[in-house]
Amino acid sequence: MVNVQIRYIAALLLVVCAGAHASESASGTFTAGKVCEAYTSFSKKTNPNGLKTTVGDAYPIFEVNRPGEYSWVRVLVNEGSQPGPRWxxxxxxxxxxxxxxxxVAPIARPPVPNICQTPDLYESFVLASTWQAGFCNSKVAGRSDSKPECVALATGELKPTNLTLHGLWPNKKKCGINYGHCGGQPLDLKPQTRKEIEPWMPNFIYSTRFGNYEWNKHGTCQTALDDDAYFLKAVSAVKALNGSRLGALILQSMGKKVSKADLVNAVKADDPKAVGSVAFLCSKDSLYEIRVNLPVDFKTDAGLSGLVGSNPQPLGNQEDSCPDEGIHIAIGGKKPG
Structure with a gap:
């Protein structure tokens, strides 16, 4: 009888301990500070498509591995060939x-809105424009085969002939990179809008997955434009940057190397006041993105000066990551594997 009681108590303790380490529903935002594995099972270290976090990206939290001192967060990841919940x-x-x-029933009190997820509180925009060859060859080289536009670039189906659109991001200084996911209507673009976007955001040629992500994260934080108008204005902004002296320098330098001074001087040639509003991002020595700070009322019909406005503002937390010399402007794509 004693042995039976001991076994019963031991089993009960196991249940209690297991409950203490059970996962718990949660909310919040997780901002990646480095590149890490995104697991479907952290205990088994299961990551079927090698999905990893992107530095600076913010992911919505919906679970932690235990309610106390948790060490794992489960977030919604939209990148990769198998997006979804990851630890x-x-x-x-x-x-x-x-x-x-x-x-537990909450204490009744007026709700406090999260300003970083509230639409129309933005103070500026950030235009993120990609140099596709540098992005595919260097920034996502290890997982470029999961991005159809990168595969097409590697096979020659796509040619790098212009800067492309990463996104147009409403920006609120107080929130840093966490202003986003403001809710709203799902993406539902007209066919003619998609055709206009495709040359400037080539993922749209194959799917709307990345477009959905950009709309849900950024586009929903402004309500002045619906999804069609928002993406068309973003494309117009990329066209303006592509047609600037900076865009011309990049297109002329494919397969070559330039210096940071070359890029800055190209910006100065269009608008000397715009220099602090433009940041160049590199993976090692390869240019993959240009970011430009835009005022709320930016124009797309007056080149770079129209984009940055009459009183250009600095980008703040959007910092250069390119070397001073030997910046490679990649051409074509590398075949995966």
């Missing part, structure tokens, strides 16, 4: 606006 180590970045979703 990421808490040590990989920073958690903000964290809250456990318990079953």
């Amino acid at each position: 990421i180590s808490k040590d990989c970045g920073a958690v903000s606006d964290f809250k456990l979703k318990t079953t």
